[in-house]
Amino acid sequence: MQPLPRITVEVPVLAVGSAPSDYEGLGTYVNALRSPQGLHLTLLHIGILADFAQDVADWTKGTTTAGDAVRHTAGWLQELPVLDGFTGTSEQLIVLGGGGISGLEVDVPGRVHDFRESLVQGLHDLLDRLLVDNVDDFILSSPALGYRYPHWVPHVAVGRPLSRERGPRTIAPLTVAFGPSRIRNGRFLPAPD
Incomplete structure (x- = not known):
């Protein structure tokens, strides 16, 4: 049985550096x-839609059903504006999560931060419409959303750290080109009514 897909709003990586060897050099x-195909920067993580919808239904004690949460969330995602492509820079690798992932920390233009903020505000508004109280608490405690920290660090996950060293590692500056935003696994969202 194939696992259910995770839904995210992301921007795809089009290029890292000026030549393929720039990215391959990160192997050291x-x-x-x-x-390099499939690299992306996540702007907003929803998780498995059915799990998110169940988190909403549980939080609201059934006032909002999981089915209603799926339908409204899918509609909201499908109506999101698209962020145009952009270029960022990276000068360090950071360790993410429990230490099992290395990522390029990317300095992105202000409009990307603004877009990300608009997504978070949109998520707040969606949760309000779904009758979720204490929205911030819900966001930080929903297993589907998976947020542990309110601060967003733009990054591109590139592999596993060579060592258990937790601190950032300085690298030669790299330009990272990104395409327009998209909904990862959007084809699995239910069709709008």
Whole structure:
């Protein structure tokens, strides 16, 4: 049985550096360097839609059903504006999560931060419409959303750290080009009514 897909709003990585060798050079810092195809920067993580919807239904004690949460969330995602492509820079690798992932920390233009803020505000508004009280508490405690920290660090996950060293590692500056925003696994969202 195939696992259910995770839904995110992301921007795809089009290029890292000026030549493929720039990205391949990260292999000196990272184990199991990910293929450059499929690299992305996540702007908003929803998680598995059915799990998110169940989190909403549980939080509201059934006032909002999981089915209503799926329908409204899918509609909201499908109506999101698109962020145009942009270029960022990276000068360090950071360790993410429990220490199992290395990522390029990316300095992105202000409009990307503004877009990200608009997504978070939109998520707040959606949760208000879904009758979720204490929205901030819900966001930080929903297993589907998976947020542990309110501060967003733009990054591109590239592999596993070579060592258990937790601090950032300085690298030669790299330009990272991103395409327009998209909904990852959007094809799995239910069709609008």
